[in-house]
Amino acid sequence: MKTAFLSAIIMGFIAPSLIAQVPAASYALCAACHGPDGKGIGAGTPVPMAPALGGSKLVASGDGELFASIVFTGIAKEDAKFLGMMAPLGAVMKDEDLADMLTYVRSNFGNTASPVTVSQVKAWREKYNGKPMQKRTDLEKQATTGVAAKP
Numbered sequence: 001m002k003t004a005f006l007s008a009i010i011m012g013f014i015a016p017s018l019i020a021q022v023p024a025a026s027y028a029l030c031a032a033c034h035g036p037d038g039k040g041i042g043a044g045t046p047v048p049m050a051p052a053l054g055g056s057k058l059v060a061s062g063d064g065e066l067f068a069s070i071v072f073t074g075i076a077k078e079d080a081k082f083l084g085m086m087a088p089l090g091a092v093m094k095d096e097d098l099a100d101m102l103t104y105v106r107s108n109f110g111n112t113a114s115p116v117t118v119s120q121v122k123a124w125r126e127k128y129n130g131k132p133m134q135k136r137t138d139l140e141k142q143a144t145t146g147v148a149a150k151p
């Protein structure tokens with residue numbers, strides 16, 4: 001996480017002023033697009049950077065597997081609703097940082113979903129890391145039916 005975070009700063013991906021506002025270190029990379037407050041950078045503008053994580057069904061679904069799968073595979077870009085793109089980011093984060101971040105997002109920004117453990121993240125990494133990007137419509141279907149992601 002530290003390395004990814006540092007290279008993100010070097011790439012100018014994360015503005016230093018943003019870092020000061022980030023509430024949890026493990027969430028810093030995500031905050032670059034989803035905002036320190038989880039509302040999404042540019043929320044309220046016609047084309048925001050990324051969707052809100054506060055109130056997201058995909059974040060709160062089940063035990064967190066669907067949410068984790070998104071971080072491992074990313075989301076295939078199908079339209080121009082958002083300026084940014086949800087790339088696969090799980091490979092650049094350690095299990096501990098991922099568990100911490102997933103738990104943080106599931107219990108903040110108005111979300112009240114259960115915590116995620118390091119052993120869950122280890123199993124989900126085996127299952128999803130390196131798999132093709134998922135489609136938003138499939139993810140939304142899975143969040144509604146409660147069936148775990150099938151990339």
Ligand code: HEC
Pocket residue numbers: 029030031032033034049050051052053056057058059067070071075076077078079082083084085086087089105136
């Ligand atoms: C470069 C910008 C960017 C970064 C960095 C980023 N995301 Fe995203 N994220 C997006 C965009 C854009 C979408 C919407 C993709 C789409 O649906 O086409 C998205 C979608 C999501 C969704 C689905 C939300 C919903 O309800 O539709 C989740 C969950 C998510 N991201 C979590 C994360 C997490 C956790 C991190 C940090 C590890 C992260 N993202 C980092 C841009 C980003």
